[in-house]
Amino acid sequence: MPESPEVQALADELAARLVGRAIAAVDVLEFRVTKTRARPLTSLVGERVTGVARHGKLVAVAFDGSEHLVVSLGRHGWARWRAQGEAEAAQSPQPEPGASPDQGQPEPPPPALVVIEFDEGPAFELTDAGGWVSLGGWVVDEPVEVPAIAGLGPDPADPGFTRADFDRAFAGRRKQVKAILQEQESLAGIGNAYSDEILHAARVSPVAHAATLGAEDHDRLFAATVDVVRSAIAERRGIPIDRQKQVKVASMRAHGRAGEACPRCGDAIRDFTFASTTAQYCPTCQTGGEVLPLKGA
Incomplete structure (x- = not known):
C-alpha cells in the first residue's frame, strides 16, 4: 500500500x-x-x-x-x-x-x-x-x-505537526498503538509498513494499548513517528515513481523482514497477524520476548 x-x-x-x-x-x-x-x-x-x-x-x-x-x-x-x-x-x-x-x-x-x-x-x-x-x-x-x-487527522510530515497533535491521537485510548498509527482520522498518511517501522524504532509493542504506555514510551513513539515519516519522504524525493516500491522495500528495517536478524539486537524479526494482514516486530526490542500470535500457526 x-x-x-x-x-x-x-x-x-x-x-x-x-x-x-x-x-x-x-x-x-x-x-x-x-x-x-x-x-x-x-x-x-x-x-x-x-x-x-x-x-x-x-x-x-x-x-x-x-x-x-x-x-x-x-x-x-x-x-x-x-x-x-x-x-x-x-x-x-x-x-x-x-x-x-x-x-x-x-x-x-x-x-x-x-x-x-x-x-x-x-x-x-x-x-x-x-x-x-x-x-x-x-x-x-x-x-x-x-x-x-x-476526515484526515494531522500529518506527521507537516512542519506544523506538534506534540499536542500526537497526544490527542493517543492519550487515554484503549486501542492498540499500531491501529492508531494507521487510523487516518488520527494521523494522516501512515499504513502497515511505516507503522511497523515506527514501532520498531520506538521499541513499543504493536499490540499495547495507548492508555498503558508510560511517558517515556510516548516520548519515543512521538519522536519515531516524526523521524520515520519525514526521513522516508526525504529519502524518496527524486526517485522515479517506477522505482518507489523497490526502494521502499529495501529501506525497511522490520517490515517485511520476518526471519531476518533485527538490526538493533540480532533477534529474529517475526510475523504476527494484525487485522486482515500480516505485520512484523522484534520480540526482544518490542514485546519483552513475548511471541505474538500468527493466524493459522
Whole structure:
C-alpha cells in the first residue's frame, strides 16, 4: 500500500512533469474507479494542470478551471508513464524462449484502469494490482469534498505537526498503538509498513494499548513517528515513481523482514497477524520476548 512518503514522491513527480500541460483525452477502463458519476473523469479533457498536492495517502491534481482530480490509490493502486504510441501490451514482459513460467520471470505489470493523455509528453496511467478495485477517482471543486480527505487527522510530515497533535491521537485510548498509527482520522498518511517501522524504532509493542504506555514510551513513539515519516519522504524525493516500491522495500528495517536478524539486537524479526494482514516486530526490542500470535500457526 502506498503511504505518505511514496505518495509525496508521486505528487512531486506529477507536479514537475504535468504543470502547464492540458489533458487531451481520458480513457476510463474500469468504471468502478469513478466515484463522482455526475462529474466523470472525462469531464477534465481540455483542462490544464496548475498544481499537485498530497493529502494523507491521496493525491489532488488542480486545474485551471478550478476543478480537482483527487486520486485514492487504495491498497494496490499506483501510477506509471506511457510514451505516446506505446501500447499497453508492450509493457508486459514476455518469457524467454524455452523458459518455464516459474524460472524467475518477472511478474507482468498491473493493468491500467485509467489512461490520461496530455497535449504533449507521455500519457499517465493509474493502475491497480489487486483482486478487487481499490483505486478511486473524484472530480470535485475542492479536495475537502472527498470524505477521505475531510476526515484526515494531522500529518506527521507537516512542519506544523506538534506534540499536542500526537497526544490527542493517543492519550487515554484503549486501542492498540499500531491501529492508531494507521487510523487516518488520527494521523494522516501512515499504513502497515511505516507503522511497523515506527514501532520498531520506538521499541513499543504493536499490540499495547495507548492508555498503558508510560511517558517515556510516548516520548519515543512521538519522536519515531516524526523521524520515520519525514526521513522516508526525504529519502524518496527524486526517485522515479517506477522505482518507489523497490526502494521502499529495501529501506525497511522490520517490515517485511520476518526471519531476518533485527538490526538493533540480532533477534529474529517475526510475523504476527494484525487485522486482515500480516505485520512484523522484534520480540526482544518490542514485546519483552513475548511471541505474538500468527493466524493459522
